[in-house]
Amino acid sequence: MYDLEFLSPVSSGPLSTPDGGLSLEDASASTKVLVRAARNTAAGAHLKVTYGRSRHRRDGTLICGSRPGEWTLLADPGRGAELVASLPDEGFVSVVDITHGRAMFRLSGADSIGVLAKVCNIDLADDMTPDGAVFSGSVAKVTCDLVRDDRDAGRSYLISCERSFGGYLFAAMADACAEFGINVPAGLSVH
Amino acid sequence: MIVVPCPNCGPRNSSDLRNAGEVVPRPDPQTASLHEWRSYLYLRENPAGWVTETWYCRSGCRRYFTIERNTATNEIRDPGNS
Ligand SMILES: [Zn+2]
Numbered sequence: 001m002y003d004l005e006f007l008s009p010v011s012s013g014p015l016s017t018p019d020g021g022l023s024l025e026d027a028s029a030s031t032k033v034l035v036r037a038a039r040n041t042a043a044g045a046h047l048k049v050t051y052g053r054s055r056h057r058r059d060g061t062l063i064c065g066s067r068p069g070e071w072t073l074l075a076d077p078g079r080g081a082e083l084v085a086s087l088p089d090e091g092f093v094s095v096v097d098i099t100h101g102r103a104m105f106r107l108s109g110a111d112s113i114g115v116l117a118k119v120c121n122i123d124l125a126d127d128m129t130p131d132g133a134v135f136s137g138s139v140a141k142v143t144c145d146l147v148r149d150d151r152d153a154g155r156s157y158l159i160s161c162e163r164s165f166g167g168y169l170f171a172a173m174a175d176a177c178a179e180f181g182i183n184v185p186a187g188l189s190v191h
Numbered sequence: 192m193i194v195v196p197c198p199n200c201g202p203r204n205s206s207d208l209r210n211a212g213e214v215v216p217r218p219d220p221q222t223a224s225l226h227e228w229r230s231y232l233y234l235r236e237n238p239a240g241w242v243t244e245t246w247y248c249r250s251g252c253r254r255y256f257t258i259e260r261n262t263a264t265n266e267i268r269d270p271g272n273s
Contacts, residue, residue, distance in 0.1 A: 051199060051252065067252050068199055121204055135200075136251045137207060143250045 006077065009103050009166030012188055015174055017181040022109035024177055027158065028166060030104055033073040033083045034066075034096045042088035043095075047071045054134050054147050062158075064134045064147050072145065074104075074158065103166025105173060106149075108156040111180040116157060118176045122146070140172035193265050195258065200251035207250035214243045214257060239263045243270055 006029045014025035037043040049055050049065040056062055061083060062074040073083050080097040087095050107115060113124050119140040122129065129135060131150040136143065142165045147158040161169050171190045178184050193205040213235050218227040236242070243259050259268045 068254060121207070137203075138250050 004100065006100065009163050010105075010170045011167075012170060012174070012185060015177065015182050015184070017109075017111075019181075020109075022111040022115070022177060022180050022182060023107070024170075024173055024182065025106050025108075026103075026170065027106045028103045028163075029077040030099070031073070031075040031077060031079040031083060032097070032099045032102050032104065032160070033075075033080060034098045035071045035073065035087060036069060036094045037071070038092040039069065041091035041093050043091070043093045044069075046088055052134050054132050054149070062147065062149060064145075066134055066136070066145055072098075072160075074147070101163050102160050103163050103169065104158060104160040105170060106156060106158055107173065107177075108151060108153065110154055112155050112157055115173070115176045115180060119172065120144075120146075140169060140176070142169050142172075144169070193267075195246055196267065196269075197246075197248045197251055197254075198256050199254055200248060203248070203251060207248070209247040209249050211245040211247050211255065213237075214245055237262075 008026055008028040010026040010028060012026070014023060016023035035043060035047065047063055049063055049071070051065045051068045054062055054064040060075060064072045064074065066072045075083060080099055084095050084097055087093070089095065117124055120137055122135055122137040129148055131148055133148045134146070136145050139146070139159060142161045144159050144161045148156070149158050150156050168190070171188045174182065174184045174188050175190050194202045195205050195208050196202050197208070215231055218231055239262055241259055241261050243257060245255055245257055247255050257270055259270050260266070
């Protein structure tokens, strides 16, 4: 499956405000690997982060503690086989490449908190969801996994959902961005 | 809005969760009679007052947990502290 071409559910290119202060881009092609492991396994010890937190591994992989006893590994496209092979598999461990089953977007910029607050009921304040926080909740009525993964330029969120909701969710996010100055292309309207 | 305290995710709007109903002890499948299965599957007390119930954190940690809830006031308490 690793030579399978990735088909994104999103047809739009990156959207941003003229000053670049707010941007929304499709990151669905990113490698996504789901790991479930009992706490006392080598895989659990290797991944290290607890539920609700994330860390960047030296090879660029973002390791997210997405549920109790469950992790999601996010990386550049095309790294599925490598990530699956990188995990110790002794004990009660399951590792599944879910790249083709999930859509993912990156929402960045100082106004990203304002955009997300319109469509998500999670407390986005720094003391509740600081950089590195991993959380799940409803975004525009779609159950999503979110990671706050700030970039040099500032606040940034990775938002992922089941692939079949991806087209709608990107359009809904773009719509939420409109009042902050993003020009929503024709054909991407949710109304 | 009912705020339900998930042991993993903290307080959440009940719309993020699913009420899985009153906690009912499961009968032994080897020995249960049809009457016991019917009670287990369908018959509930549904009191106007305190009930021990299971909730599923569907938008958060995807785990089931048990709370006590007063169905008349929506006051919620931990079953361990009642
Ligand atoms: Zn939860």
